[in-house]
Amino acid sequence: MIAEPVPGHRTEQGCDLPLLVWRLPEPVFAVSSAVLGGGLGPCHWIVNATVPMSYDRDDPAAHLGEIAAGLDLTGPGVGLLTGVDVADVVAADDEGVRLWATVGLSAPIQAAAAPTTEQGPYAGTVNLVAWVPQRLSDGALVNAVATITEAKTQAIRELGLAATGTATDAVVVLCPPNGPAAAYGGPRAPWGRRLANAAFRAVLDGGAANLAGPSSWSERQNQDC
Template structure:
């Protein structure tokens, strides 16, 4: 249904940078908060690309589309960016739900942080503090059953709750990072599951898998990718 991610690399601005790519045998239903391919709809692939912490492009969707084109990917897909090494991807399974996570928690923040001076961010909300060097937690989820639209949206909330639970258990301040993204994919056909909350059958499995992946991914792998030359 969805391949295991393969690891490759590319050279950009003097940096040798890794990226992960998943391919679907046929289009999957998806919901995502990613800069490329966000929203609801069919998706054929997912890319998760490392960028240096000096990254300053303000067109991440165009950048990711360029990377997908280099890989020969066609049709709609999902593109994610992170400042951590995607080779450190962590996989977790629970009852048929599979999760992949790249975890950077160098500077977690509270979602409802008070207004104040801002750091740089291509999507910064004026008046909201943003750390100038943030980590990113990118989560990709595959369920073996078709989820209704509402269940897909609920699954994103469930994944976020599970991530925050893991951050709390790690003793880190904050609820996440300003650049975290979640993608949930499922089959396009079959009986429809209406619920994706943490106490639902599939939402519970998703939550446990995300929780396990974030805990494992933060175990020594939350250092940002350095700006080292190729």
Template sequence: MLNEPLLTARHEDGRDIPLLVWRADRLLPSVSSGPLGGGLGGRKWVLNATVPMSYDREDPADHLADLADQLGLDGPGVGLLTGVDVAEVVDRADTGVRVWATVGLGAPVWAAAAPAVLTQRAGTVNIVAYVPARLGDAALVNAVATATEAKVQALAELGIPGTGTPTDAVTVLCPADGPEAAYGGPRSTWGAPLARAVRAAVVAGGAVAVVPWSERTFA
């Protein structure tokens, strides 16, 4: 099982910058679009790290691997980045499915936008989900699509003019044991509660005006 996330921090540029860490006691089947540990495979942890909105490193996977090493995270894991304070994470549950979302919507775009629009400064919506039943590989991939559809539904309800941001990421994990569920679509046994939980988390997170971490005033 995936444990509750731990809020911690790293000291950088004279400030304590927040990090969220989820741990598991064994490898969990997963799928992720994150820069570190993306794709399909067994993962033991997930790291969601706040970075300044000016972040321009060209090696985000290496950066996340260094952060994981500093935190003592061993084995394969998933690493995500966001410009918002990960302490603002929103969690929702539905029928045993757990979803955590950090929602940054400062610069939403349409997925099929013209190239000129894609040069805008990006925010990030990071979604981490745990489904309490073993999903086959195809079902895991389908679950990413389901979570994305639910995110877009939430943005429409919020009146956000876009389908997301260019840097959004989704990670879905599940147990390694038990009967395998073959489907993860929005009308499947586990895709339906996943969709509802994602929608609820993104609506809640997006309804609050979140100031990017690097633009906050610190005492």
């Protein structure tokens, strides 16, 4: 099991903004769809950082690099952004799997939709970070991302939203870098089933709380930076 994320804060443009940091004592292997550290490879740390819903920087990877540098994080890592308060992280376990979710559903979308010129807040975001205690093959890791995404959508539909997620959702799956590799990560494979169960519960719980209260850190703080 990897360590729990540690909550922290940073100051940007006069605002106190929360973040979560996973400082991994040993490198793990990761697959991620994140803007910083996406793809397959070693991972030494993860940051999930809150930004205002008005976030409009066009260089999020560089921004996350700045945040990581400010935390003295070195080596390859993964950076995530969201408009919700990451202090509201929800964790779920299932037979060795550990998954953390920050769930923002202020701007739900259907993945397949007609083109639109409408602009809206895109920083709400569902970010999912999962740990599997066995090495997964590269293909199984990619399959695990799909499985978690399917379970996320199942939870969103359970919450009554006709949506598949938001436009900026991201997934990170971590596993040991060595050892016999599990070949499959689909929803009926052992690790895929556990990831799906954990993701479904975490998104369901986190999404219900998000829909019931202020939809973003900015609204909760009654400010926008």
